[in-house]
Amino acid sequence: xxxxxxxxxxxxxxxxxxxxxxxxxxxxxxxxxxxxxxxxxxxxxxxxxxxxxxxxxxxxxxxxxxxxxxxxxxxxxxxxxxxxxxxxxxxxxxxxxxxxxxxxxxxxxxxxxxxxxxxxxxxxxxxxxxxxxxxxxxxxxxxxxxxxxxxxxxxxxxxxxxxxxxxxxxxxxxxxxxxxxxxxxxxxxxxxxxxxxxxxxxxxxxxxxxxxxxxxxxxxxxxxxxxxxxxxxxxxxxxxxxxxxxxxxxxxxxxxxxxxxxxxxxxxxxxxx
Numbered sequence: 001x002x003x004x005x006x007x008x009x010x011x012x013x014x015x016x017x018x019x020x021x022x023x024x025x026x027x028x029x030x031x032x033x034x035x036x037x038x039x040x041x042x043x044x045x046x047x048x049x050x051x052x053x054x055x056x057x058x059x060x061x062x063x064x065x066x067x068x069x070x071x072x073x074x075x076x077x078x079x080x081x082x083x084x085x086x087x088x089x090x091x092x093x094x095x096x097x098x099x100x101x102x103x104x105x106x107x108x109x110x111x112x113x114x115x116x117x118x119x120x121x122x123x124x125x126x127x128x129x130x131x132x133x134x135x136x137x138x139x140x141x142x143x144x145x146x147x148x149x150x151x152x153x154x155x156x157x158x159x160x161x162x163x164x165x166x167x168x169x170x171x172x173x174x175x176x177x178x179x180x181x182x183x184x185x186x187x188x189x190x191x192x193x194x195x196x197x198x199x200x201x202x203x204x205x206x207x208x209x210x211x212x213x214x215x216x217x218x219x220x221x222x223x224x225x226x227x228x229x230x231x232x233x234x235x236x237x238x239x240x241x242x243x244x245x246x247x248x249x250x251x252x253x254x255x256x257x258x259x260x261x262x263x264x265x266x267x268x269x270x271x272x273x
Contacts, residue, residue: 030103031096033074040093041121044073047135047160050175051184052080055158058173058186059131061086068129070121070136070144075101075114077133082110090116091124126151135160135181149210153191153249154233158184167210170232187211190231191249196272199265203272213238 037044047055055077061067067081072090074097081088082105092098098118105114121140126132126147134141134157141164148157148164161181163169169185187210194208206215206229213229217240229238236247236254247256247265254269 082114
């Protein structure tokens with residue numbers, strides 16, 4: 001064999017060996033996401049650990065809860081919940097992120113409680129969640145808003161920085177010594193109170209924008225505008241004709257008390273429509 005041919009073959013084999021070594025090294029290198037990297041629906045930016053804890057505190061999570069994070073990234077919200085003994089699930093479209101989150105949960109010793117699934121957050125079933133812990137853009141949140149409203153009344157949604165358009169949070173907190181992504185917002189999913197309610201000769205007409213209410217109370221031939229009206233889960237509060245009403249909405253009925261002495265309603269408000 002000619003020397004030139006041997007040199008070519010040797011060079012080719014060396015190149016193959018180098019490529020194989022580089023490929024093996026690349027495979028061995030763990031996946032490291034980069035803040036700002038694009039995703040299917042939103043770029044990935046990690047929530048500061050201090051804010052994660054604040055969000056879970058605001059939601060008052062307990063082991064009786066079930067936390068879901070949509071677009072869960074590296075899994076930090078889910079893992080932090082699991083460290084508190086709370087079962088949690090992360091839905092993430094990027095398969096490499098899912099693998100990373102599972103590895104981080106194993107490393108933290110909470111893999112039994114912290115679960116991760118690859119999937120589309122818009123198609124995810126959140127019906128079993130009692131808490132959502134999310135860091136999404138307003139357009140993502142607005143698209144998910146109808147699913148939020150279908151959650152069980154009293155469920156909590158905690159959001160990093162961004163809010164749902166037109167919805168005022170029940171509470172907002174900001175962490176100290178923080179440069180970016182420093183605030184969290186709490187929403188408590190309300191029962192549906194909008195509509196017309198009847199109790200004897202009294203008629204209560206309500207419009208609803210998430211937890212905020214407005215409307216009128218027709219009583220004794222007079223109509224009174226209601227004020228300080230809001231929902232907290234199934235609980236309803238409003239003032240009309242100088243009396244404070246507090247009650248609980250349960251589907252087609254409402255019961256509770258009114259006035260300074262907290263006298264019970266003389267019956268059940270029933271939904272007229």
